Amino acid sequence: DIVMTQGALPNPVPSGESASITCQSSKSLLHSNGKTYLNWYLQRPGQSPQLLIYWMSTRASGVSDRFSGSGSGTDFTLKISSVEAEDVGVYYCQQFLEYPLTFGSGTKLEIK
Amino acid sequence: EVQLVESGGGLVQPGRSLKLSCAASGFTFSNYGMAWVRQAPTKGLEWVATISYDGSSTYYRDSVKGRFTISRDNAKSTLYLQMDSLRSEDTATYYCARHRLFDYWGQGVMVTVSS
Numbered sequence: 001d002i003v004m005t006q007g008a009l010p011n012p013v014p015s016g017e018s019a020s021i022t023c024q025s026s027k028s029l030l031h032s033n034g035k036t037y038l039n040w041y042l043q044r045p046g047q048s049p050q051l052l053i054y055w056m057s058t059r060a061s062g063v064s065d066r067f068s069g070s071g072s073g074t075d076f077t078l079k080i081s082s083v084e085a086e087d088v089g090v091y092y093c094q095q096f097l098e099y100p101l102t103f104g105s106g107t108k109l110e111i112k
Numbered sequence: 113e114v115q116l117v118e119s120g121g122g123l124v125q126p127g128r129s130l131k132l133s134c135a136a137s138g139f140t141f142s143n144y145g146m147a148w149v150r151q152a153p154t155k156g157l158e159w160v161a162t163i164s165y166d167g168s169s170t171y172y173r174d175s176v177k178g179r180f181t182i183s184r185d186n187a188k189s190t191l192y193l194q195m196d197s198l199r200s201e202d203t204a205t206y207y208c209a210r211h212r213l214f215d216y217w218g219q220g221v222m223v224t225v226s227s
Contacts (some may be wrong), residue, residue, distance in 0.1 A: 096214075
């Protein structure tokens with residue numbers, strides 16, 4: 001199975017500051033078609049997860065441009081520029097290159 | 113507007129069965145693969161099973177293989193998860209999601225396995 005390892009944030013993050021969440025996969029998620037099979041989600045307290053970024057760097061519909069995704073085949077970063085109160089929650093990375101699909105353990109964001 | 117609405121959850125004893133449903137609307141259900149993802153209390157997300165757009169292919173995580181069955185009725189735009197031989201470790205909120213970008217999720221349904 002592909003293991004997804006997420007880093008922690010130095011919580012709480014001051015409002016207006018930027019925050020970067022890291023995610024590492026145990027196998028390259030770069031497919032021969034040139035796409036990287038990595039998604040990012042946000043789960044706000046008491047809510048269902050919400051897709052933020054797909055194919056490593058494509059923002060989902062309706063997602064603020066304060067969110068951006070980048071990375072290589074095994075190392076990925078979700079950057080939130082100028083964090084706001086509504087960004088509070090747990091962020092998950094997920095690989096969908098192969099089954100079983102696997103998620104990272106989650107990274108909690110708190111705002112000061 | 114895309115909507116996914118799960119139902120069928122509840123309290124069940126270990127070893128018993130439960131069937132979850134997910135009613136889809138707002139998109140052409142028969143064009144998309146669908147999946148179930150679960151989240152144990154205070155834990156992270158865990159993929160459970162996926163079914164292809166036409167039901168011809170299914171995939172399961174090892175811990176549910178042979179006990180859970182994912183299926184769909186495209187005429188009714190509904191996804192199902194038949195859960196047999198339930199264990200305490202299956203206790204979780206179960207979400208249905210549109211595959212494979214998981215761009216839409218239901219509100220989740222709670223399944224508690226306890227005697």
